Amino acid sequence: MSEEIKVTCLHDKHVAQGALMTPFAGFDMPIQYCDITTEHNAVRKNVGVFDVSHMGEVHITGPQAEKFVNYIFTNDIAGAPIGKVFYGMMLYPNGGTVDDLLVYKMGENDLFLVINAANIDKDVAWIEEQAREFDVKVDNQSDHYSQLAIQGPNGEKTMKDVFDIDCTDLTFYTFKLVEYDGETIIVSRTGYTGEDGFEVYATAPVIVKMWDMLMDAGVQPCGLGCRDTLRFEAGLPLYGDELTPEISPIMATLGMFCKLDKEGGFIGRDACAQQKAEGSAKKLVGLELKDKAIPRHGYEVLDANENVVGYITTGYRSISVDKSLAFALVDREVGAVGNDLLVRIRKKVFPATVVKKRFYVPNYKK
Amino acid sequence: MSKIIEGLYYSESHEYVRVEGEFGYIGITDYAQHELGNVVYVDMPEVDDEVAAGEEFGAVESVKAASDLMSPVSGTVVEVNEALEDEPGLINKDAFENWIIKVQLSDMGELDSLMDAEAYKAMIGE
Numbered sequence: 001m002s003e004e005i006k007v008t009c010l011h012d013k014h015v016a017q018g019a020l021m022t023p024f025a026g027f028d029m030p031i032q033y034c035d036i037t038t039e040h041n042a043v044r045k046n047v048g049v050f051d052v053s054h055m056g057e058v059h060i061t062g063p064q065a066e067k068f069v070n071y072i073f074t075n076d077i078a079g080a081p082i083g084k085v086f087y088g089m090m091l092y093p094n095g096g097t098v099d100d101l102l103v104y105k106m107g108e109n110d111l112f113l114v115i116n117a118a119n120i121d122k123d124v125a126w127i128e129e130q131a132r133e134f135d136v137k138v139d140n141q142s143d144h145y146s147q148l149a150i151q152g153p154n155g156e157k158t159m160k161d162v163f164d165i166d167c168t169d170l171t172f173y174t175f176k177l178v179e180y181d182g183e184t185i186i187v188s189r190t191g192y193t194g195e196d197g198f199e200v201y202a203t204a205p206v207i208v209k210m211w212d213m214l215m216d217a218g219v220q221p222c223g224l225g226c227r228d229t230l231r232f233e234a235g236l237p238l239y240g241d242e243l244t245p246e247i248s249p250i251m252a253t254l255g256m257f258c259k260l261d262k263e264g265g266f267i268g269r270d271a272c273a274q275q276k277a278e279g280s281a282k283k284l285v286g287l288e289l290k291d292k293a294i295p296r297h298g299y300e301v302l303d304a305n306e307n308v309v310g311y312i313t314t315g316y317r318s319i320s321v322d323k324s325l326a327f328a329l330v331d332r333e334v335g336a337v338g339n340d341l342l343v344r345i346r347k348k349v350f351p352a353t354v355v356k357k358r359f360y361v362p363n364y365k366k
Numbered sequence: 367m368s369k370i371i372e373g374l375y376y377s378e379s380h381e382y383v384r385v386e387g388e389f390g391y392i393g394i395t396d397y398a399q400h401e402l403g404n405v406v407y408v409d410m411p412e413v414d415d416e417v418a419a420g421e422e423f424g425a426v427e428s429v430k431a432a433s434d435l436m437s438p439v440s441g442t443v444v445e446v447n448e449a450l451e452d453e454p455g456l457i458n459k460d461a462f463e464n465w466i467i468k469v470q471l472s473d474m475g476e477l478d479s480l481m482d483a484e485a486y487k488a489m490i491g492e
Binding site for chain 2: 317
């Protein structure tokens with residue numbers, strides 16, 4: 001594939017600030033501005049801002065919009081109040097994951113889907129294909145919206161001080177529309193870091209202006225490097241690593257976002273119900289190493305007899321808890337918490353213990 | 367502008383060898399540590415392990431990624447820099463001072479195929 005690499009509206013700013021840039025999901029994105037540890041700690045202890053304009057947005061309206069979204073989405077949005085945000089997945093009939101996403105209830109039969117950048121074309125094609133049987137309009141607005149994530153315990157204060165946007169009325173996973181700089185923007189109390197924080201959707205000119213104001217206020221710019229370390233510690237999956245067409249949310253132990261009993265069911269529901277009842281062959285677990293060696297994506301996980309029983313999906317020398325930690329997809333029978341396994345790291349094997357996936361206790365404002 | 371020291375031997379994969387008698391101290395260059403970012407772990411061989419020119423003998427890891435260490439020379443490991451076990455970030459402070467392994471060289475002739483400071487400087491474009 002020789003597709004032209006895309007850029008966000010803040011690309012020139014990132015380059016001017018000296019960010020390390022790398023292609024990600026078809027966009028030339030900032031990995032870090034200074035270093036991952038500093039940016040990570042800014043979000044954990046203070047506040048940081050991410051350019052996440054690469055994310056995709058799909059607006060679904062029409063008489064059957066709610067019914068349709070509930071059919072392609074694992075969580076249950078039926079009868080939800082306007083202003084609520086839901087996390088969940090779109091699945092293939094076999095339970096494999098098309099994508100994980102957020103659904104914003106903007107109004108009755110008016111839903112706003114936020115999808116992963118790498119999956120925009122695939123997701124839109126999938127949604128349009130499923131929509132044929134429904135009276136709905138599917139509008140890919142990914143090029144219209146840019147997005148900032150303002151994350152950290154001082155996020156609320158930053159929104160007030162820098163933009164004069166009062167977010168005290170927003171609880172976790174709710175949003176509101178705000179008139180700002182002549183347009184209606186979306187502000188939600190959501191994020192991907194395990195900290196309190198906000199995500200803002202607006203047009204490129206407004207996002208550029210907001211970014212400049214945050215920089216003038218001294219807010220730490222944060223790249224995709226620490227976005228990954230932060231979400232990992234908080235036990236959050238990344239599509240492509242912990243969720244894939246081969247990994248269902250049941251395997252990823254995200255069953256709480258799959259409402260198997262909701263009215264009308266959803267695509268992939270029966271496969272999920274079967275995996276839940278019988279126990280999926282594979283299961284996502286947390287691993288903790290006693291050694292300082294770092295388990296990385298793709299490394300083999302072995303049992304005591306050195307038989308391969310799985311592989312690492314994400315691993316780091318964790319910044320907030322100072323341990324070598326990983327998510328691994330392993331055979332269910334070896335996946336019980338407390339079980340001893342091995343990880344092959346280059347030429348050596350290191351002992352690892354199965355632990356809970358949430359390595360860092362998130363500080364959400366519920 | 368990266369620091370480059372005269373009198374050392376350099377490999378294309380950004381390791382250096384400082385030769386003292388029959389021994390070589392192997393580490394990564396200042397340029398390499400800068401490109402890598404904060405080093406959080408160094409995977410080192412053990413004393414008495416054999417290393418071979420052009421072959422991997424360990425890795426230096428930043429938060430984001432692991433980068434293989436390739437030995438510029440062949441020989442036997444006689445010492446590893448144990449200070450890096452507790453403080454891998456020493457490599458970022460001074461990559462030339464904080465060598466990774468000390469090797470008893472088995473073939474001094476291999477040094478001829480490595481770059482000198484001037485050639486290495488040209489390679490990294492500085």
